[in-house]
Amino acid sequence: MAEPPTAGRGLVLTAKDVAKAYAGRPVLRGVSLELRAGERLALTGPSGSGKSTLLNCLGGVDRPDSGSICFKNQALELMDADGLTEVRRRDIGTIFQFFHLLPTLTAAENVELPLQLNGVARAERTDRVRSLLERVGVAGRSQALPGELSGGEMQRVAIARALAHAPAVLLADEPTGNLDSRNGAIILDLLQELSDETGTALLLVTHSGAATHICHREIHLRDGLISGVRKADTD
């Protein structure tokens, strides 16, 4: 695993005793964690253990039944739906297993969208989109529609989109789950480099052991409870 972030850097995200049930069946049963700026945290566990549910609560698209989540010292449970959306727009980048690029927008336009939503001026947007696409290695495909890209290329564009507005946290739910191992490795390297470069915290839900290697810490979930925490071990 990689080096842990230098101590003393600020807390970005904290969860305390987060619990959630669906139709009376508990999915999360009191989960607490902390994420610091620049830190990369892996969230592992068997299928159905509640990883995605936890990630959704942390990202403000779902609400826990109890417990508290603080994002940069703001309690998410105190915000209304629009407030949560605003946080998502400004401070969170999301990467999905199925890429979720907008099919009618070109690669460049997909990356540009978060900047537009945040009201960034056009000239700045163009520059930033170009440099991001170059950085993730798909500058040559900037005018292609998602349907014309390969899975690996799509996920690179999705990473560029997630980082476009320089969010404080990047949430990724099995970003390599739909890619072959070679492309998966490339994506993981990219995530590692970019979070180092930008200081963006990364919360990575994953099955693969390879993915945990790029993280500073690993939290293991089982039946909605944290069943183990692993600090980065030196390679």
Next chain:
Amino acid sequence: MPDQPHVLRILWTRFAWRHWRLAPVSSWLLLLILALGVAAFFSIRLANEAAVAGFANFTDLITSESDGLITAPVGPLPTAVLKDLRQLLGNTPVNLVPVLETSAVPPRRAETEGIGARPTYQILGLDLPALVNLSSPAYGGGLPATASAEASPSAPNQPGGGLRTNAVYISAALARRDQLTNGSRLSLVINDRLAALEVAGLIPNRPNQPAAPAGLLIMDLPDLQRLTDKVGRLDRIEFVLEPGALRAERWAAIKQTLEGANLPAAPRWVVSSSAERREAGVTMTRAFRLNLTILSLLALLVGLYLVFQGLNGAVVRRRNEIAILRSLGVTARQIQQAWLVEAAVIGLVGGLLGLALGWLGAQLAVQTVGRTMHALYFGRNVDSAPFDFQEALIALIVAVAASTVAGWRPARLAANTPPAQIASRTGTASDPGGRWLQRMDLGLGLLGLGLLLTFLPPLRMEGGARLPLASYATALCWIFGAGVFAGQILAGFARFFQWLKWDSVPLGLACSHLRKPSGRHRLAAAGLVCAVGMTAGMAILVGSFDTTMRGWIARTFQADVYLSSDGDQTASSINRIAPATWESIAKDPSVKQANVIQGRELILNGVSTLLVGHDPRFFRDYSKPAWVSAPQDDTVFDAARNDHLVLASESFSERFHVAQGEVVQVPVPGGFQPVTIAGIYADYGNERGAMLLERGQFAKWFGTEMAASVILALQPGSDPEALRAKLRAAHPGLGVFTSGFLRGEALRIFRQTFAVTYALELIGILVAVVGLAFTMTSLLWERRNDLATLRALGLRRRELSWAAALEGGLLAVAGLSAGLLVSLALGWLLIFRINKQTFGWTLQTDHPWGQLIILALLVLASATLAGWFAGRWSTRLPAEREE
């Protein structure tokens, strides 16, 4: 979060607009559908406007707009009244414009030419020399000018100078249309004579006034008086004040003087302001306009249903995109606003398109609506409908507002889409109308409420028209009530087919979806119920009307030969047959009996109707009336005993609320005559109503022997055709018709009026099927993953298409069964409530079963076909990649 316009702009430019460009066909289809609704709305209103505008006095076009006028309560005014008026008004600065008005038509070119095929001209007789005063710029007026440059230099065309006998001034429009110049001959039928007129000049256009219509002719007053046998008589005298401040006040003062005055030449007369008369014209047609507006709103409603379905489908298809946008930080409200804006833009663009189409439609509609109004009310021609900005604005606002309303639910649906992270978990959340359409209590309640409403009387409007508002509400209640039950029927059919256990995979698939119908299914079935119910209900009304009319026509035209002035084409025509003419005809050896008909328009309680002088015995023996209330004995048919006894038409008794045995006060020159209603007969030719009086009394009361028409029964063995040819040769100004010809004509005119209903029926089916197609594509889109799974399991495309076709077909069966049931109820409502209350006609119910079966088969076939195409389309959809 504060409103962020830049987010809306992004949503619009990057998404909505792009989708529209990517799917041009369906986008245009949606716009076109809305445009058609708006066009119907706009064109009907424009045509209406034009028809009512035609009511403004024609004299306004030549003189300055008049301030008021006097007329006799019935019949003409004597010319001598002018002198009385001058004396009375002293040197008050007011111009008196005497007017005589008549209608005329060109002689028929072919003997078999249909009624209404020739143009009708309106001839105004004006005191042209006196009008020179009014042509001064102070009045903004102008006088007839020379028709064209090539006018013969010798012709003495100076107005006020030596006018030629039978000189006529024509509009520039007519000069252009018929290539007329000064000196051209114009031959017209006026009363029972053929008159040769000579074009002497053009009617000038006045600034800020519409150009004179092609149908307007102007003659010098004495010429027209002579031509119409009305020497010394006038129809009205108009008052024109000098324009300027206090004009209204000056007119009010004059009106007061007139009202208190006593004119020796005309003991009784009526003074009215032009503004009042225009108001009256609007009032008279208010019910007609309201009915049309309801119809046009219906067209709009249909457009909206489809816009709703279209937008709803778009939300379903763009659901992924919305979910991703929500993940990226677009709020629910912004999504909702964007969709509302999209709906409004559809309304705006569709509306603008609709205005263009509607304006074209209005030009066509004035021909038909204008003609109907013309025949019913005015007797004036309208040949174009000018573009009206106020109406256009109203139509546009209605389109945008309505489209936004139609987009409301889809926009809510879009806004409720959760972010992508959880959207795939919650499945499809879009189920429009699901809750409402499952409520049986609501369905029953609506059906019951509709039944209660049928007991309410119609709304009585100023001007005598009745508007069956409660019955319209009943129709809506029943349609929506039946719509609620359609979903239930759908589920029933699906269970029935499953119970049959036919070994068919497509049928099993179709039934599995319909067993528990979704809101989308229920809505589509309800839409079908609505379309089928209205269409079939209308067909039942028209079928009943057809049967009733045919019976009536066969009974009514039983005499052999019918005579009227050949200038007579409409109900309000004022061409007459002189007594010398009809007396000589009655003496023809082949004539056994003649019924001389006289007629007058009457105003009773401010409502216009007809009084007819006739031979009651002839009426009984040859017209075979169908009695609503038969006369108690033979008194009314006996010339010796039928003093002050009349027969009233059913429409008359409905309009004026009078029953057999009741007394009506009839205004006649010099007072009133009380008449007693001896019997009530059915009449489908005239919705204004009529009272039939023995002709001798009519002639005495009104002091005239001029006949409106003459009906002849011939001696056995004589040939009607031979008599017709003989009479035509002797009296070229007479229209002579055999009963066979008239029967054909009556049917033709009736069918023409109802032709539009067949178009409506087609539109109804089209709407139902397009709505169903929209529904099917949405349903299949939502199911695209299951479809991919089914294909993976080995189902062929063809089988999947068939499953969709069966689903569409079963939907149609459910919609048809509820729709046809409700159509029977609607047919009853239309015949015994709406039609009876509006026109006062009782129809004999006749269900056109053949037509209904064809309708059902058409709907079934096209719904199945729509389902099949949607199914085939759906098998090519890429499956969504799911976790």
